[in-house]
Amino acid sequence: MAEETEGTAGPTGGAGGHEVASRAVAISKVYGTGDTEVKALDEVSVEFPAGQFTAVMGPSGSGKSTLLHCMAGLDRVSGGEVWIGDTELGSLSDRRLTMLRRERVGFVFQAFNLVPTLTAAENVELPLAIAGTKPERSWFERVTGEFGLTKRLGHRPNELSGGEQQRVAVARALLSRPTIVFADEPTGNLDSRTSAELLTFMRRSVDEFGQTIVMVTHDPSAAGYADRVLFLADGHIVDEMTDPTAEKVLDFLKRLGD
Numbered sequence: 001m002a003e004e005t006e007g008t009a010g011p012t013g014g015a016g017g018h019e020v021a022s023r024a025v026a027i028s029k030v031y032g033t034g035d036t037e038v039k040a041l042d043e044v045s046v047e048f049p050a051g052q053f054t055a056v057m058g059p060s061g062s063g064k065s066t067l068l069h070c071m072a073g074l075d076r077v078s079g080g081e082v083w084i085g086d087t088e089l090g091s092l093s094d095r096r097l098t099m100l101r102r103e104r105v106g107f108v109f110q111a112f113n114l115v116p117t118l119t120a121a122e123n124v125e126l127p128l129a130i131a132g133t134k135p136e137r138s139w140f141e142r143v144t145g146e147f148g149l150t151k152r153l154g155h156r157p158n159e160l161s162g163g164e165q166q167r168v169a170v171a172r173a174l175l176s177r178p179t180i181v182f183a184d185e186p187t188g189n190l191d192s193r194t195s196a197e198l199l200t201f202m203r204r205s206v207d208e209f210g211q212t213i214v215m216v217t218h219d220p221s222a223a224g225y226a227d228r229v230l231f232l233a234d235g236h237i238v239d240e241m242t243d244p245t246a247e248k249v250l251d252f253l254k255r256l257g258d
Contacts, residue, residue, distance in 0.1 A: 019050040020083075021180040021212040022071055027080030029066050029235075040066040042235040043080065048180060053206045053213045055223040055244070057253065058232035064216045065184055067232065071214065072182040073101050085179050102131055106173030106181035110188035112165040114157040120164075121153035124172045135175050143171050146208070147201050163194035167201060174205055181205075183215040187222055199225040220249035231256060 029041040040063045048054055048071075056064050069075040071082055073089050082089045084104055089097060114123045124144060128135050144150055147167045157165055166186060173181045183202070187195035203225045205211040215226065223229045224246040231239045233256065241252060 020047045021050040021085065022214070023047040023083045024067075024071060025081040025083070027070060027077045027082060029063075029070055029075065030078040039235055041070065041077075044235070044237055045080075046230065046237060048212060048214055050179075050212050051206065051210045052228070053203060053226045054215070055226035055229045056214065056216045056232065057218065057220075057223055057229055057249070058238075059256075062232040063235040064232055068182050068184050068214065068216050072105055072107065073097050102127060103176060104179040106176065106178040108166070108169050108173050108181065108183040108186045110185040112157070112162075112169050112189075114165055114168060116157050119154050119156055120149060120160065120168045123157070123168050124149075124153075124175055127172065127176060139177070140175060143174050143209075146204065147171050161194070162190055163197055166190060166194075166198050170198065170202060170205070174209065174211060178211075180212045180214065183213060185216055185218070187217065187219060192221075195219070195222065220253065221246040223249045 024044055024046050026043045026045050027041055028039065028043055031038045031040060044063075044067065056067060058064050066075070070077050073082070073084070077090065084100060087100060089100070092100060115126065118126065121144075122129075124140070125135055141150075144153060147170065149164070149167060149171060152160060152164055157168075160168065166189075170183075170186070186202075187198055190198060199222055202213055202215070206213055206227075215222070217223055223244055226244060227242065229241045229244045229249055230237055231241070231252065238256070239252070241248060
């Protein structure tokens with residue numbers, strides 16, 4: 001029996017010669033069959049350049065979270081290809097896909113998803129502990145230090161504010177030095193001041209650590225922290241904006257809704 005490969009090698013260069021952390025090639029996602037069939041994504045092609053912060057926006061039901069889940073390997077596509085670096089996810093077994101998600105993909109969600117019985121430090125280290133590895137101490141200290149968690153590492157989640165809990169979640173996502181981090185409404189449970197603090201930390205992780213982040217958000221202010229914004233409607237990417245500001249995004253969304 002032939003040994004299973006990590007995936008079919010493919011080009012990772014994007015337009016303008018930029019390295020691409022993740023890309024989709026004509027992906028579709030269909031739920032249900034017959035009269036109940038819903039096409040959440042309809043032949044979407046997109047690239048996420050390495051070292052960039054991309055926000056994904058659109059009305060409810062536009063396919064934002066579906067795109068994120070398919071790109072992150074949390075959901076299989078109905079058609080097309082999803083790549084993380086030079087690995088095509090459709091070629092992987094469930095076991096290999098789980099390994100890839102653990103080693104090369106970071107996740108941040110609206111719910112903090114912290115283990116209540118573990119300290120902040122143990123929650124940050126949890127994915128690596130599950131994988132049977134230990135973090136590089138200097139990197140652990142840098143990430144938690146940059147996120148203002150150094151004095152909070154011995155506290156359990158119920159002893160942390162919402163913003164601190166979400167910073168623990170972002171630090172956890174960054175600790176394995178993933179190829180890409182996917183964030184689904186990461187500020188959804190936070191007030192405006194705490195949201196701004198978290199988004200500033202995420203922006204710094206791109207600028208200072210070279211991280212690649214893709215964030216689904218409904219908030220124009222959050223999108224203003226990104227390098228570009230993709231706009232989805234009815235399962236299609238209908239436009240994109242570079243160098244966004246909250247005001248520019250809000251104006252565009254108003255036009256999109258007309």
